[in-house]
Structure formats: structure tokens, C-alpha cells
Amino acid sequence: MTMLSRPVYGVLTPQTGKNHLLIADADGASAITDFAKKAPPGFFASAEIMYLDGPDGAKNVQALKALSPARFYQGPSIAAALPRLRQLLAESHMGLRLYVAGTEGLIGQIVQIANEAGIEYTAVQTEHRGSLAxxxxxxxxxxxxxxxxxxxxxxxxxxxxxxxxxxxxxxxxxxxxxxxxxxxxxxxxxxxxxxx
Amino acid sequence: MGINFRQETFRDDYSFKNSPEQIRRFPFPFPEDKYMYSVNIEPHVPGLKDTVFEHLFDVDEHYISEMQDRALVLAEDPLRCQSLPHMELAGWDTLELLMTEKAKSYPDLFTLTRDGDKWHWINRPLGIDDHFTFGDSSTLPYGPLEYITRQSQGDFAVLDQRDNNLWMDAGIVTTQADWSLDFDIGMNFFEWHAPVPLAHQMGVFTRALKFLMAMQQGQPSRRHNWTMTINSRLDTSPENFHKWGTDRATVTPENVGQKVHLRVEVQMFFRLPRSNALLFPIRCYLLKMDELVTSPKWARRFHRVLRDLPNELAEYKGLVRYRPTVVEWLSKYDDGAPTSAGLGPD
Amino acid sequence: MKAGSNRIEAVVTNVVAVNELVKRFHFERADGGLLPTFSGGAHIVVEMRDDEKTRLNPYSLMSSPLDTRDFRISIRRDDVGRGGSLFMHRKVKPGDRMVISNPVNLFSLDLRAKKHLMIAGGIGITPFVAQTSQLAAGSGNFELHYAVRNDALASYADVLKERHGSRIHLYRDDSGETLDLARVLATQPLGTHLYVCGPAGMITWVRNTAAAAGWPAERVHFEHFAAPQPGKPFDVRLAVSGVDIQVGEHESLLEAIEAAGLDPPYLCRGGVCGQCETNVISHDGKFLHNDHWLSEEDRQSGCKIMPCVSRFEGKSLVLER
Structure with missing residues (x-):
């Protein structure tokens, strides 16, 4: 039995909301393209994708851009994306929904930043893909x-x-x-x- | 009743010991000759004379020395006292509860004078005499929680209540049985208890949470827990485990009596009025094996409890390495005679 | 240990007609001391001794949590209810002695909130009167939207405006003023918590509107006490104590159990806290579940009832009490 403090990850599922922010690393990009298949029509018109590709993730960029999000950001690491993410959260209103997919380290750090901005972990959609490091x-x-x-x-x-x-x-x-x-x-x- | 405060240490030369009177009032935790994890919550009603439950917050002969030890721990590691920003109000609740109760229980030691929000607090044993404005942290040398708990024996966790759960959002922890406030702060009831074996499957925490969430102002309750400590070290923190862990390998049949301690935690629960948070004081009492066996009943019973403790619990409590030595030592004090009911030393 | 048993002997020190439907009652301790400190959103249970009958009704405290010389509650007259509000309105006078409970908070502020957005309808304003006092004293960020029938029934709107100015938004139904909730919800910063207290229909509307606007359910707090409803009398066997009781038309099952000398735990007496949940041993008839506590499975199984608000119609009911 795993410990009860261990986070439980699910499968990204579309939420009602005014705006949507999706964040993924190279391992999580496929979770977003899978998610797009069940998202309602027009979903990505009010969505931003932040893609933190790391050293070998460039291959997913075209697939993510093809979803036509309102804004697309590609950055090399969480640290590099942090100023942009902090500003975006500070200026957002209730009704913003957050989705994170990828390694446990990425999910944990985004949930941590979101919490500081006033989004609780229970309100973040998470999906684990890739390494268990x-x-x-x-x-x-x-x-x-x-x-x-x-x-x-x-x-x-x-x-x-x-x-x-x-x-x-x-x-x-x-x-x-x-x-x-x-x-x-x-x-x-x-x-x-x-x-x- | 004057308390004869002892000058003693909980580190280095470990000069801690209990007076005969203090041994008699030790909160021995085993009502029968075996132990299994249970909720064991009862009303925290003061009034039992000559026990640690005579007052809501017990002050004993170790008070001054324990507070000195706490100051040393905090100087080394300030992360042992933390409060998330929304918990300041609960800090003031805690200060009010501890000051009013201490002044009521021990008028010769503590005096509180209130004039609206202008408060005057005198703590004679520690030589403190402060005027401050209730609710205004800038009038105290520390935040309200740290200020009053630097003057109160035991650890204190402050639990926020929301979303059908309790959240460990503030506390001061310098006499803990191996858990880290710094790591656990912000966790909910099930998360910070996650490392405890067996109890989750038994539904212990689900029942306990339901009870605690319904706790009301003016009706505190308490339970106890126990473990063992080698040397009279109060600060058995995970932070310093690499420094004190080796103590566990130093137990020999010759030194059990002085080196090995039964460590009892009296855990209390109070609903705090302004913040609707729960205050969870965890008061630690230490008893040397030599002191324990001054009661033949306690010696017999603790021998049986320790001998028959399930392995998972021995592992969790960190007793594995020295349990056989202590059981063997205690067996000399167990003639197999039945023990009487109740907790008292006979 | 029984929840809800901390009783305070109190004296009614003032009764004020706020408007044609609402009266305010002030209580002080009979022994002259200070009342317990409380947090905004807390309620007390008032014991009403009306001849043979004892009713215990919960009411939100509306005085400032910073001043515990007295407790104040406001009660709206309900001409078709079980008579608790009529008793308070018609019979309670200054100088009367009454027993009240310690405060209990089942509608507390989430102090982590970056902002508190409050929606009140009618008498649902009372917990917010206390909460806004508490927040204003600690420089908390809040905004209150208050819907009323007309100026004459806008209890405490003037007091709140005076205390909190532009943070209070009033909507008078008879002047055609309506709360554009979707717009209000759309402009709140991340980290806002939403609180609603008012008629059941309003609570449902606010919760649904918030959910549609993407507010997580944990961010929406509501005070949803159900008043026990009158109904046909019914017989109950209390198996543990071996007592047979009858629940009268204007009596709740919980009150009937208490009248038989039993002491079940309770906190809210309004079907939300779960304390008085009681196991059903057997039944032949149908339950009238009026609580907000039991799950759909519990109701389907027929093995639980919340005696504070729920009733029964049928041949026999045996409870584990």
C-alpha cells in the first residue's frame, strides 16, 4: 500500500472554466494531445499551452501547435518559465483552470507555484507520464x-x-x-x- | 504548593532525572498488560490531584530546564517553529488560552492582567514581564505562537479546519518523537499520519478525524501515545537523527536503567474560538527504567507490553535494535504475578 | 462526552424590532461574565421552553466576535413553521432567562482566501454581519452582495453600508435591481472564496453559476440549515433504551428522543453536521429525508436517518438509540 501523503495522479479531463492553462514537459506532451481528442470544440481558443521541452522535446512542438491554442509558449525549463507563469497567474481571475502533465517533478513544482497563486492542488488536473525519478x-x-x-x-x-x-x-x-x-x-x- | 524547579540538561551530560514525587505522577500509559494502537480519546477534564492532569496545562519541576532546551533548539534550527500566513489569528487564540489557563492554575507563578487589548503578562519562573497589545504582533518579541510556546512545555501543532479535514498549518516542535514539522507543515490529517503503520487500515484515523472535527470550544479532550528514547534527549528530531541515531546502539545490560527511557506523549485537543482552528499540544514525559521499576506493577506490565509488541510497531517506534536487551533487563522485575487494574503505580 | 451539551445560562437584555418580519435578541450571561469568544459564521442553539414543549433552534451570531459582552441573533418570523420563531417573537421579553449553547462554527471563513466574496439573501445576512466585522478589524479583503425584497425588509443594510461603504452592494427586488452574478464571478482574483447564505433556491443558483464559471467546488461555501418541518405524528421504538415514543406534529424526531430523557449528540440541528446520525434497525413505511448529510446510498439503503430534520410515515420504525 502506498503512503497516503503520496499524490495520486489522474487523467487530464476537460473542466468548465473561462480560461485554461495547460503545462507539460517532453514526457507529458502526449497527454495533452490525447486530452485534445476529448476536449469540447473551441476549447483551445481560450487556452494557453506552456511546453517545457527540455533537451529532446522539440519533436512535440508541431503536434501541440496544431491544437491552435490562443497562446503557445515553449521554454527550456521550469526555472526559465517561472517569471512568465507567475505573472500569468497573478493577472488571472477565478475561472482559470490548470492542467499539468509529465514527470512527477514537474507536476509537483507547478502545483506548488499554483498554490502560492491561490489555486489549490485539488483544483489542478494532473497526469503523470514518463520517468519516476x-x-x-x-x-x-x-x-x-x-x-x-x-x-x-x-x-x-x-x-x-x-x-x-x-x-x-x-x-x-x-x-x-x-x-x-x-x-x-x-x-x-x-x-x-x-x-x- | 511551590514547585522545586530542577536545573538539568537534556543533551551532552544528560543530567535530567525525576524526583520521587514526579515519578508518582508520571502518566503511565498502559491500562493492561498488552498494547495495540487505538484512538483512546477521553475528555480532558482537570482536577485529578497529584497527577499531571490536575490542570489543563501541567507545569512541573522540569519547566525551566525544558524551556532552556527549547531555546537552544530554536537557535540551532529556527524552522522548528513555523506558521503559515493565515494562522496568525490561531496564534493569538493559543496565546490567550495558555496565558489565561496558566495564570488561573498557578497564580503564584504566572499573572495576566487584561485591560481591553492592553495585556500585561508576568512569568516569574522565567523572569518575564511584558506589556503588549493583544492582536498586534509588533508589540511582542516573537509571533504570538512562538512567544507563548517558548514559555510552555511540550510541542504544539495548530490545525486549520476546512474542506472536511484538518491541516497542520502552524506549530512549534522541539521535543518530538521523530517527525518533522518543516516537512509536514501544510499537510492534511491523513497525510501527516501517513507514515504510521497499521492504524490506517484499522480505520483509526477516519474515526479520530470525525471526532476532532466536531470538537467544541470549552470541551477539550486528550489521548496518549508512547515510545522509547535512549538518553534523556527531548529533541529526538529527524533533522538530527544522524547525530542521535547511534545512541540506539549503545544500550547494554549494565546501562539500561539509566540510559533507556519510556517516553509518554499526552496529546490534547482544544477548539480555538477566533480562528475555529484546533490546538494540539503534545506534552512529553520521560521516565528512566530505574525510575519505572520503583513501581513493581509498572515494571511487570511494561515488561509484558514491550515483550509482546507487534514487530511493525517496534520498527516504527525505532525500538528494534535494543528491545531484546531492555526486555531481558525488565524480566528480572516480572515474577509473573497478575497486575492490578488501572494506571497508577499501586 | 456529548456534543452540544455546553449550556450557558443567559438573560435576554434587549429585544429590538428591526422591521416588520425580523426581531433582534440580545443575550448576556446570567452571572454577568463575558460570553465565550467566537468566530464569524458561528451559531448558537437557543432552548425555548414553550409550556410543555422544548424546542432547540440554531441561529447565527451576528454581533462582532471582538465584543463578547453580549451575543446577538436576528430571527425572521415564520408564520407557517413549527412555532419557534413565533415563540421568540411573541413571548420572549427583556429580562427573561434562557439557556443558550456555546458557539459552534459550521460556516467559517477560509482565512487563506486572497478575497472573500459573500452573497446573502434576506435573513441569510446574519452570519455575514459577524464575518464582515471580523474581517474589517483584521484588514481582510471582502465584498458583500445582498439581495432583499425591498428597502423596508433590508435588515442591517444601512448598518453594513455605514461600516463598510462601497464593499456592500444592495439589490432591491421591488426596484428591479438584480445581481449579475456571472459578471461578479468573472472578475474575482485567483484565490477568492465564495460564501452564500440565503433561501435554498438562491444557494442552488449560486453554486450552479459558480460551477459553470469554473469555480472549484471547494471554493464555494454555503450555510444551509434546514429548519425541521412539521408533519404527521409517527411512532418510534428506541431499541437500545427500550422506549416507545411518539413524534408530534410540530416536534422533530430529535426533540422527541430528548423528551424521552435520552441525550444524543448534535451540533447544528439543521441536517448538516452529521452528529445525530442514527441507525435504523427496521422500518415499514417511508422516510422523509430533509437533511443535507446522508449520501444517496445511505438513503436508498434505508438504514440511517438524521433525527434533527427528517421524519417518517408508515407502520413501524425501530432505531438504534
């Missing part, structure tokens, strides 16, 4: 290690060997990492690649 917060030094695929993992900041728990914080958009050999630092458990 985790963002892990070290409970000891508070640093976040990105793209963790192993159990245990080494904290990129303080170097402690961390047990990656299923316990998840929306506020940090990260799983919790706790020192795995605190009772006996000489015990070094084997490392397994499990978050793929």
Missing part, C-alpha cells in the same frame, strides 16, 4: 536532490546516505530523505535503481 528533500540539511533514481541515494548537498521515503510534501514538492545508517554509520546497504 524523484525530487528528494534531505530532512537533515534541507537541500533538495533532483532526479533521484536509486534507493538509498546520496544527498547532493551534505553527502549523507538517505532512505527515500514515500512520505511526500506538496509544499516542498519533494519526497523525504532520512539518513539510512544513522544508528550505525558503518552499515552501507546496497544501492538499487528503483525510481525509473
Amino acid at each position: 524523484r525530487r528528494v528533500q534531505c530532512v537533515h540539511c534541507k537541500g533538495i536532490t533532483e532526479n533521484v533514481t536509486t534507493q538509498p541515494c546520496t544527498c547532493a548537498h551534505c553527502g549523507l546516505l538517505l532512505l527515500v521515503r514515500d512520505h511526500y510534501s506538496r509544499r516542498y514538492a519533494a519526497f523525504q530523505g532520512v539518513c539510512i545508517n544513522a544508528e550505525d554509520p558503518t552499515e552501507i546497504p546496497p544501492t538499487e535503481e528503483i525510481f525509473r
